Amino acid sequence: MSTAPTTPGAGRYAPSPSGDLHLGNLRTAILAWVLARRTGRAFHLRVEDLDRVKEGSEQRQLEDLAAVGLDWDGEVVRQSGRGPAHQQAITKLEAQDRVFECYCTRREILEAPSAPHAPPGAYPGTCRDLSAAKREQGRARMRELRREPALRLRSDVTSWQVQDLWAGEVTGAVDDLVLQRGDGVVAYNLAVVVDDAAAGVDQVVRADDLLSSAPRQAHLAQLLGLPEPGYAHVPLAVNAHGTRLAKRDGAVTLRDRRDRGETAEEVVERIGRSLGVVGARSARDLLDRWDPATLPRHPWTVDLPD
Ligand code: GLU
Numbered sequence: 001m002s003t004a005p006t007t008p009g010a011g012r013y014a015p016s017p018s019g020d021l022h023l024g025n026l027r028t029a030i031l032a033w034v035l036a037r038r039t040g041r042a043f044h045l046r047v048e049d050l051d052r053v054k055e056g057s058e059q060r061q062l063e064d065l066a067a068v069g070l071d072w073d074g075e076v077v078r079q080s081g082r083g084p085a086h087q088q089a090i091t092k093l094e095a096q097d098r099v100f101e102c103y104c105t106r107r108e109i110l111e112a113p114s115a116p117h118a119p120p121g122a123y124p125g126t127c128r129d130l131s132a133a134k135r136e137q138g139r140a141r142m143r144e145l146r147r148e149p150a151l152r153l154r155s156d157v158t159s160w161q162v163q164d165l166w167a168g169e170v171t172g173a174v175d176d177l178v179l180q181r182g183d184g185v186v187a188y189n190l191a192v193v194v195d196d197a198a199a200g201v202d203q204v205v206r207a208d209d210l211l212s213s214a215p216r217q218a219h220l221a222q223l224l225g226l227p228e229p230g231y232a233h234v235p236l237a238v239n240a241h242g243t244r245l246a247k248r249d250g251a252v253t254l255r256d257r258r259d260r261g262e263t264a265e266e267v268v269e270r271i272g273r274s275l276g277v278v279g280a281r282s283a284r285d286l287l288d289r290w291d292p293a294t295l296p297r298h299p300w301t302v303d304l305p306d
Contacts (some may be wrong), residue, residue: 016045
């Protein structure tokens with residue numbers, strides 16, 4: 001159940017600094033900003049730098065977001081600086097006996113027979129209820145592999161429901177998801193929940209490749225006693241073949257477009273057209289003129305001149 005906020009909450013954009021933002025990323029960022037500003041919410045930026053970091057990428061992303069007209073409240077948060085809060089959340093779950101060590105390799109998980117009625121790809125439960133002796137064996141094996149055991153959630157639900165602005169009521173699988181990886185890095189699903197709540201984020205706008213993660217995240221929030229946010233997942237940007245847009249698709253970033261003589265305003269105009277708004281030159285114009293109810297529910301096919 002969502003807890004009704006007493007004050008307008010916040011929206012956010014949370015890029016991974018793994019390269020320049022392409023037009024699909026910028027479109028999602030603009031929509032996150034518009035939805036937040038339109039509802040009187042604050043807007044935060046969080047750099048999700050727990051892995052996949054490319055040198056210099058954070059600065060370039062922030063410059064590009066400013067160039068299309070976004071502003072944000074407060075300091076930019078770096079996820080790598082939030083370790084103590086992430087650990088506190090794991091400790092809280094441990095106190096509820098909801099954490100277990102997992103010694104499985106990725107291959108073992110894929111090859112294990114799945115439990116009846118388990119969603120495809122769900123963790124088969126191998127390490128969930130091991131005896132103390134078996135756990136010792138598992139730890140010894142981890143020492144040989146020079147790895148830490150992963151930490152997983154002992155989940156007592158198999159699905160959870162969230163509300164999405166465009167997709168409506170979405171029910172998705174929840175399994176014994178990873179809380180901390182074998183390399184000691186806290187899992188994305190945990191970090192995102194802890195960091196959103198700490199920033200007062202109650203509106204999560206992002207690309208819809210993460211829609212299936214939302215039920216897991218909302219369930220984690222509930223277990224941690226944190227309010228579950230509302231979601232708004234934006235259809236992905238794709239290339240002419242219908243595949244998710246990527247750097248290899250050519251001149252797809254703001255910087256590429258500028259190198260070809262386009263201005264940031266012209267790039268925003270393209271993004272606006274994909275939303276049915278003609279002549280928008282900045283995020284501000286979209287704030288004034290775009291109606292969220294009209295968002296195309298299919299992927300945005302990005303068709304750019306070379
Ligand atoms: N950092 C993720 C990405 O860049 C987004 C995570 C989120 O918005 O929850 O794909």
